[in-house]
Amino acid sequence: MKEVKVGIVGLGRLGSVHAENLAFKIPGCKLMAACSLEQKELDWAKTDLKVDFVTTDYKKMVDEADIEAVAIVSSSPEHCWMIEYALDAGKHVFTDKPLGCSLEECKRAEAAVERHPDKLFFLGFMRRYDPSYADAKAQIEAGKVGKPYLVKATGLDPEACVESCIQFCKTSGGIFIDAASHDVDLMRWFLGGEVTEVYAAGTTFKHPEFAAGGDTETGMAMLKFDNGTVAFLHVGRTAPHGYHTETEIVGTDAHIRVAGIPWKNRAMIFDANGACQPIIENFPQRFAEAYLLEMVDFIKCIQEDRKPELTVYDGTKATLVTYAITDSFHSGKPVQVEYK
Template identity: 45%
Template sequence: MKKIKVGAVGLGRLGYRHAENLAFRFPNAELFALCDANEAKLLEVTEAWGVPYAYTSYEEMIANKELDAVLITSPSHLHTRQIAQALEAGLHVFSEKPLGTTVEECRIAEEAVEKHQDLVFMLGFMRRYDPSYAYAKEQIDKGAIGRPVLFRGYSQDPESAIAGALAFAGHSGGQFIDMAVHDIDLARWFLKSEPKSIFAIGGCYAHPEFGQYKDGDNVSALMQFENEAMAFLLAGRTAPHGYNVETEIIGTEGTLRIASVPQKNMVEILDQYGVRKECSQDFLERFSDAYMAEVAEFLNCIETGRKPEVTVYDGTKTTEIAYKCKEAFEKNELVRM
């Protein structure tokens, strides 16, 4: 069986995990090239894993004629340019979210995908590939909870990771686009509709440094969708207990809750503190299976010549909604789509 030769760009936390998965966990793929600005780390990883090619230049990597595809986990503001360059080079593309940090950037990606219909493009909204979320979607689609009325999504990073969040804040696009895009995507997916009005509030409750970027360390938004369903989102940076992603969908005939307690496994600890459950400490731990499943879907689409469910337009729409949330937050007023 011919393996799909993939070049990966970005060796941050998620980039490293994706690269490691490609190197060791997909029999139908080969991690053929790595690209990162940190040359020392790049060479250390490529030598340890036996990766054939190492690049500090993305343009040089995608010029490698042996490559079949690229996986992009570079800083968010580089995504759309790198997507367009890779598609122009004849490569299939998987890009982590967000599609772009502005709607204008997203249009660049849209044009590139439309121009290269023969190639596979996929965006990394990994929660759709988490077993629990996929099961909840099946239940909603078959009418198990009646008509969905309210989507509630909490996405909270641990306080222990605040240094990284602050370092990234200047070019992340803000809380709504950096964190809440996952919940925005899920709300659209579960409710099968688009927002028509948004109100957002929040603030710098523990870290005033976010204020210089017109952002907060905890922000929230309330939306009404075109089908009259409601959505409430919270994105926070200060969870003391760990990484916490919690989702609820209320319907006319029932309610679905996903990870209402952010436990890392099914173990209960009984000790001098009482009975307790440990929490996941980061997104890599919580969504480990989902990150594998989404890349498996990408590789399978290449092999079978089909297109994934998540499209470039999903990326543009979530970015557009996230910026409307940001606008409502900054103006402290209701914004209509």
């Protein structure tokens, strides 16, 4: 098995997870280079990850480091030009969601992927790699639910992180763009159709700063698909107990619910409040296994000269849907989703 040499850009909360996976947990992979605008993150990469080539210049890393693949975990507005630059330089590319922040950006990424069919492009919708979601998909494909016709998805960030959400709400694109693309991807995956129309609304009762920033504290949306199926979305930022995500697939013969109480572990604390268990605090904890499994598959795809199921076009479609939901939220009217 050949060794795949990788460089990573972005060493923040999620980037550090991917960096550690690439450095220590994936057979046949060697993390050779790291790029960040934060010197303390580069120092961490050199000291803790034993990465020799560190830089604040992405192009310098792509051009000069001894790598054949790039993992892009930078801020969302940087994704598409970085994808294009790496592919044009002859590198395989992994990029975290979203693909882009506009249709124009997504088309730029599509064109780069199409120019380089010999290079691997891998999109990081990691929930497809989560064992529970993967099992739900297998059950659907095996006909265990009959015809799936409804998906109900909930994704709630913890109240403990709300100040960070407030700080970035004016520049994040809004809650649907920031938090709903994984749910939209799962809806398309489970229902086997494309979104044709969306209607969205939002409520803000606890933190008026969201409304002042043109965003919402809690968002809801209904999505119609071209095969007659439907989906409901509920995203929020004030879960008092911790990070909370769940998905239900309703079929003609059965329901599948990927949920349950999001226990952090099996430890039970007995104190003045009674018997309590800690709750998962954030998405890196909940999807730690999925993040590892998707990166394992990225490396295997390179080694085996195999293309992943997810394509660049899946990224474009998820982006278009989240923007349509955001438009509906602001206009208060249903919005048609047009794939151009």
